[in-house]
Amino acid sequence: xxxxxxxxxxxxxxxxxxxxxxxxxxxxxxxxxxxxxxxxxxxxxxxxxxxxxxxxxxxxxxxxxxxxxxxxxxxxxxxxxxxxxxxxxxxxxxxxxxxxxxxxxxxxxxxxxxxxxxxxxxxxxxxxxxxxxxxxxxxxxxxxxxxxxxxxxxxxxxxxxxxxxxxxxxxxxxxxxxxxxxxxxxxxxxxxxxxxxxxxxxxxxxxxxxxxxxxxxxxxxxxxxxxxxxxxxxxxxxxxxxxxxxxxxxxxxxxxxxxxxxxxxxxxxxxxxxxxxxxxxxxxxxxxxxx
Amino acid sequence: xxxxxxxxxxxxxxxxxxxxxxxxxxxxxxxxxxxxxxxxxxxxxxxxxxxxxxxxxxxxxxxxxxxxxxxxxxxxxxxxxxxxxxxxxxxxxxxxxxxxxxxxxxxxxxxxxxxxxxxxxxxxxxxxxxxxxxxxxxxxxxxxxxxxxxxxxxxxxxxxxxxxxxxxxxxxxxxxxxxxxxxxxxxxxxxxxxxxxxxxxxxxxxxxxxxxxxxxxxxxxxxxxxxxxxxxxxxxxxxxxxxxxxxxxxxxxxxxxxxxxxxxxxxxxxxxxxxxxxxxxxxxxxxxxxxxxxxxxx
Numbered sequence: 001x002x003x004x005x006x007x008x009x010x011x012x013x014x015x016x017x018x019x020x021x022x023x024x025x026x027x028x029x030x031x032x033x034x035x036x037x038x039x040x041x042x043x044x045x046x047x048x049x050x051x052x053x054x055x056x057x058x059x060x061x062x063x064x065x066x067x068x069x070x071x072x073x074x075x076x077x078x079x080x081x082x083x084x085x086x087x088x089x090x091x092x093x094x095x096x097x098x099x100x101x102x103x104x105x106x107x108x109x110x111x112x113x114x115x116x117x118x119x120x121x122x123x124x125x126x127x128x129x130x131x132x133x134x135x136x137x138x139x140x141x142x143x144x145x146x147x148x149x150x151x152x153x154x155x156x157x158x159x160x161x162x163x164x165x166x167x168x169x170x171x172x173x174x175x176x177x178x179x180x181x182x183x184x185x186x187x188x189x190x191x192x193x194x195x196x197x198x199x200x201x202x203x204x205x206x207x208x209x210x211x212x213x214x215x216x217x218x219x220x221x222x223x224x225x226x227x228x229x230x231x232x233x234x235x236x237x238x239x240x241x242x243x244x245x246x247x248x249x250x251x252x253x254x255x256x257x258x259x260x261x262x263x264x265x266x267x268x269x270x271x272x273x274x275x276x277x278x279x280x281x282x283x284x285x286x287x288x289x290x291x
Numbered sequence: 292x293x294x295x296x297x298x299x300x301x302x303x304x305x306x307x308x309x310x311x312x313x314x315x316x317x318x319x320x321x322x323x324x325x326x327x328x329x330x331x332x333x334x335x336x337x338x339x340x341x342x343x344x345x346x347x348x349x350x351x352x353x354x355x356x357x358x359x360x361x362x363x364x365x366x367x368x369x370x371x372x373x374x375x376x377x378x379x380x381x382x383x384x385x386x387x388x389x390x391x392x393x394x395x396x397x398x399x400x401x402x403x404x405x406x407x408x409x410x411x412x413x414x415x416x417x418x419x420x421x422x423x424x425x426x427x428x429x430x431x432x433x434x435x436x437x438x439x440x441x442x443x444x445x446x447x448x449x450x451x452x453x454x455x456x457x458x459x460x461x462x463x464x465x466x467x468x469x470x471x472x473x474x475x476x477x478x479x480x481x482x483x484x485x486x487x488x489x490x491x492x493x494x495x496x497x498x499x500x501x502x503x504x505x506x507x508x509x510x511x512x513x514x515x516x517x518x519x520x521x522x523x524x525x526x527x528x529x530x531x532x533x534x535x536x537x538x539x540x541x542x543x544x545x546x547x548x549x550x551x552x553x554x555x556x557x558x559x560x561x562x563x564x565x566x567x568x569x570x571x572x573x574x575x576x577x578x579x580x581x582x583x584x585x586x587x588x589x
Contacts, residue, residue, distance in 0.1 A: 084560065277369075
């Protein structure tokens with residue numbers, strides 16, 4: 001029972017981490033809280049569904065969703081976010097207001113185009129669920145674990161082992177100085193959006209496969225829970241986001257299974273967040289003087 | 292006048308009050324508050340619980356204000372420890388946690404909500420018209436107080452904190468004290484609006500105070516023009532009547548709403564009639580001489 005719950009918690013947590021990764025990468029470079037990332041998650045899930053039902057090829061569905069949504073992210077960055085950031089601002093939450101507007105548009109556009117009802121992936125796996133002792137493992141879980149791990153490894157590789165990643169880290173550290181030193185910060189911004197929105201799209205498809213249902217409201221809960229996770233992880237720190245995602249997954253599963261709480265499961269992330277911020281205001285992995 | 296118009300007017304007035312209250316926190320003090328609806332809800336539930344237990348209507352409104360202001364003071368204390376983005380997310384979190392509590396606690400009626408009977412004052416049974424008149428009077432009083440506040444030492448201290456908190460502190464301004472004070476003022480006015488809302492609607496449920504409501508209030512402030520008095524009022528009127536005008540396109544309302552927010556922030560971040568917005572500049576150019584300092588004064 002305990003191990004079963006732990007596997008469940010880790011899987012939900014890794015999906016959270018993947019969903020929040022986009023927001024983390026974007027915050028790391030542009031310093032904005034991008035709720036519209038949850039719109040990418042939603043649109044990714046729907047694109048994946050349509051490609052999969054049309055072609056029957058889940059690999060193609062993943063690739064199409066990641067590429068298209070990632071490209072859409074760059075367009076948004078170029079047309080909406082960067083111009084807003086270029087203007088002098090009176091208030092730090094102005095970009096967040098734009099992101100809320102974009103997310104509202106995404107959800108409503110999906111509802112209007114795809115209909116308000118639920119859709120099911122009905123993905124067929126070549127193997128059945130198998131049992132180790134009294135622990136059941138579904139093939140969908142293995143797919144999700146493997147793919148999440150692979151995507152996060154790719155991200156780690158890009159950020160730490162390539163020139164592009166070096167440029168990204170330099171831009172995150174100080175956009176002006178790195179720009180002066182010849183780093184093309186526009187490329188770093190675009191990288192954040194391609195990877196960020198692409199990951200969110202992949203997470204959307206995986207959630208669709210896991211629960212076998214997608215609705216236009218799919219992005220509502222991740223939109224704000226994602227914010228709690230990236231703050232827990234120290235805003236803009238990719239490793240912190242993975243740890244925070246897993247932590248929230250574990251907290252949600254175990255608290256809702258072993259205790260009776262007066263609040264619903266989805267509010268746990270924020271309770272954890274508020275308590276943690278009171279103890280350590282810069283987040284789990286946050287540097288003191290950043291932001 | 293017909294009843295339908297008054298029901299929209301009463302709602303609009305309550306939301307203008309909310310927009311003004313949020314503007315004190317985000318506009319004047321520059322604090323990133325994203326959960327104003329939580330305090331709106333705290334006021335509404337407090338007032339509703341008092342009148343359903345036989346309390347006086349005015350006492351209920353006052354208690355709604357006080358309880359909401361107390362929670363606001365708590366948030367103000369927390370806010371000193373947090374930077375802008377952390378505060379924004381924390382307030383979003385507070386909104387979600389409060390809605391969850393409203394929806395699960397026995398005293399707030401759980402998911403069934405609370406039914407509140409409409410008050411009778413001096414023999415007049417309060418309807419939409421009375422609530423509209425009462426809220427409008429409150430808005431006028433609040434605006435006068437804000438004008439007075441902006442010219443006072445307190446208002447100037449806030450403006451300097453909003454510009455540069457570090458510099459303000461170096462001039463001997465107690466930044467923390469003023470920040471907590473703005474949180475108390477802003478949230479207690481939201482609590483008052485909540486008390487009025489609960490009695491006007493006659494029924495409240497947790498979804499009335501959801502995060503989307505916070506966004507709606509914030510949109511009014513941003514679309515009208517943040518940091519001014521006229522901005523939130525115009526924003527409140529526009530966004531309250533927009534759904535009525537868009538009724539023929541009811542299905543596309545959220546889409547239009549989202550698009551409006553994005554376009555406003557992208558092309559006119561100072562708001563329709565905010566400080567230095569194109570409309571205000573045009574206006575000052577047309578009436579130069581008579582009203583030369585329109586943009587700067589407000």
